[in-house]
Amino acid sequence: DGGITQSPKYLFRKEGQNVTLSCEQNLNHDAMYWYRQDPGQGLRLIYYSQIVNDFQKGDIAEGYSVSREKKESFPLTVTSAQKNPTAFYLCASSFDWNEQFFGPGTRLTVL
Amino acid sequence: GENVGLHLPTLSVQEGDNSIINCAYSNSASDYFIWYKQESGKGPQFIIDIRSNMDKRQGQRVTVLLNKTVKHLSLQIAATQPGDSAVYFCAESPRRNDMRFGAGTRLTVKP
Numbered sequence: 710d711g712g713i714t715q716s717p718k719y720l721f722r723k724e725g726q727n728v729t730l731s732c733e734q735n736l737n738h739d740a741m742y743w744y745r746q747d748p749g750q751g752l753r754l755i756y757y758s759q760i761v762n763d764f765q766k767g768d769i770a771e772g773y774s775v776s777r778e779k780k781e782s783f784p785l786t787v788t789s790a791q792k793n794p795t796a797f798y799l800c801a802s803s804f805d806w807n808e809q810f811f812g813p814g815t816r817l818t819v820l
Numbered sequence: 821g822e823n824v825g826l827h828l829p830t831l832s833v834q835e836g837d838n839s840i841i842n843c844a845y846s847n848s849a850s851d852y853f854i855w856y857k858q859e860s861g862k863g864p865q866f867i868i869d870i871r872s873n874m875d876k877r878q879g880q881r882v883t884v885l886l887n888k889t890v891k892h893l894s895l896q897i898a899a900t901q902p903g904d905s906a907v908y909f910c911a912e913s914p915r916r917n918d919m920r921f922g923a924g925t926r927l928t929v930k931p
Contacts, residue, residue, distance in 0.1 A: 715863075740917055749829075751909065751921035752864075759917055799863055806916040808854055811863035 712736065715800050715812035722787070722794065722819050730785045730815045732800035741783035742809060745769060746797040755798075758783055787817060795819045832928045839897040841925045843910035846891060850912035850920075855884060855895045858907045858924070867895070867908075897927075905929045 713734040722728045734741065740759050744752040754767030758777040772791025777783055783802075787794045797816050801809040833839045845853070851872045856864035870877045870884045870893075877884050883896040893910050907924040914920075 742917075742919075744921075749923060751923045754919075757917055765917075801863075803917075806852060806913065808866045808869055809919060810866070811856075814861070814863045816861075 713800060713802055713810055713812040715798075715815050717815060718813065720815055720817045722817060724819060725789045727786055727788050728817065730787070730798055730800075730817070732783045732785065732812060733781055734783075734802040734810075734812075735781060736802055736804070736810060737780070738802035738804050738810070739780070740803045740805075741777070742801040742803070743767075743773070743775065743783070743785045744799045744801065746799055746814075752799060755785065829923070830926045830928070832930060833900050835900060835902060835929050835931050837900055839895075839900045839904070839927060839929075841895045841897075841908050841910075841927065843893040843895075843922055844891060845893060845910070845912045845920075847912060847914045847920070848888075848891065849914040851915075852913040853884070853886060853893050854911045854913075854919070855882075855893075856909045856911065856921075857904075858909060860906075864909060900927075900929050902929045902931060 716731045742757040743755040753769050755773050756775040758764040764775050774786045799814050800812040803809040854869045855867040858864040868879045868882050868884045870886050875886050881898045885894045907926050909924045911919050911921045
């Protein structure tokens, strides 16, 4: 089955820790994205990547880092510099200027 | 920056009735628009899209209307069913890899 997967579904982090969220797609899409969703708000773009080994900051990149070593994978690291990391994180991919396909999301909670 | 917004945060309809969810956008350069459905704890699912050279597009039980003059987008769902209960987002895209999401409208279908 083609699709986009995220893991883990739930993640708990202690203050001061870095954590990495996984995102994998087998849709052969060039572009991948990371969004953050907070209750009652729209999705906000953290980072996006149009091609392997290239990525761009979105609107709220501070405290986050990404890598794009493979076309299929776009992991997101939430660093200790992110002051309010508790949120629902969504990864998406797209082919050119078309609809973005979303993964099931990872809910991150800081303890 | 310019953001997509929604007129109503919640909408409650009777099963079998038609639903209309509205969205206002502010970027006149946006060329591509999408409606997504998001169920609790899940990633958004694509419903229907429309490009700026069209003013109406129909899918299965859904219709999207675009009024560029007043920068308004609407989603019509025919014969609303309990399974349609979810949060619906509109999104606009003024350029490749740039998609802006509204906060969403929660649709509740009463049996």
